[in-house]
Amino acid sequence: MTDIEENLFSLSSETFLVTGASSGLGVEVARALSRQGASLVLTARRKERLEQLAKELPNATYCACDLSRPEEIDNLWRFCDQEVGAITGLINNAGVAVVQSALEESDDAYRSVVELNLVSVFAMARRFARRLIDAELHGVVxxxxxxxGLVGSGQVPLASYASSKGGVVSLTRELALQWAKYGIRVNAVAPGWFLSEMTEGMFSDEGAQRWIAQRTPLARPGRQGELDGAFIFLSSKASSYVTGQTLVVDGGWSIL
Ligand SMILES: NC(=O)c1ccc[n+]([C@@H]2O[C@H](COP(=O)([O-])OP(=O)(O)OC[C@H]3O[C@@H](n4cnc5c(N)ncnc54)[C@H](OP(=O)(O)O)[C@@H]3O)[C@@H](O)[C@H]2O)c1
Incomplete structure (x- = not known):
């Protein structure tokens, strides 16, 4: 076995910054990357949650940040520069959803979803890449x-959310193109339905559960742990020749 085969999924020499690490998918991703040996910086607004997860995981620290506030994003990166050192992986996971008819959704509500789900993704990626380029290091987003972000829902009205996530797919492609020459790969994961604070309303509603099961080719929502493989693949050397892609993990939802 060559070195690259042995170490294909190892992240033991990497430090990842994970956003939205106070609940749901962010906690799962942090745990999965940690199992692969990554050091971690966890961020979100709820400090107590971050503190708890940082205690559970080896080589993890945290810094609370409201990603809708640019000055707090700057503080977060200042913390990384001063307390952590080089960040070589960024998981842009924090997000919110507003379920509302487009006719009812205010411009401000729309703007605040796009601000967090898309503008902060750009702001975080730009600060990350700037540091890597200056330090002549390679990295992954x-x-x-x-x-x-890929298909319409038909049942759940999500104008701001859907457009922000469509933006994430395009931004992923564009940043991948601009930063390939620096050895920075940029990919995305597009999950289907997974239980989290964001989706608990759907999971506690029998009609919604039935709809998800009937509408999904694999006939069920995603289970805990079923996103781990996608994140580990895109974060590690296993995907060293993959950039600009959106890996869909949805039980087949988007192919129907
Ligand atoms: N669950 C699904 O089925 C599903 C499917 C497709 C995509 N996703 C995406 O997966 C990502 C994670 O969502 P989730 O399902 O795990 O939902 P979740 O449990 O509600 O988690 C959302 C995370 O975002 C953080 N966050 C929200 N507003 C923030 C802000 N202003 N500044 C900083 N952090 C903020 C929250 O932390 P604080 O409240 O502590 O700040 C929390 O950690 C989102 O991008 C979501 O769109 C989820």
């Missing part, structure tokens, strides 16, 4: 998109 994994953005969290959604099936609703």
């Amino acid at each position: 994994v953005n969290v998109a959604s099936i609703f």
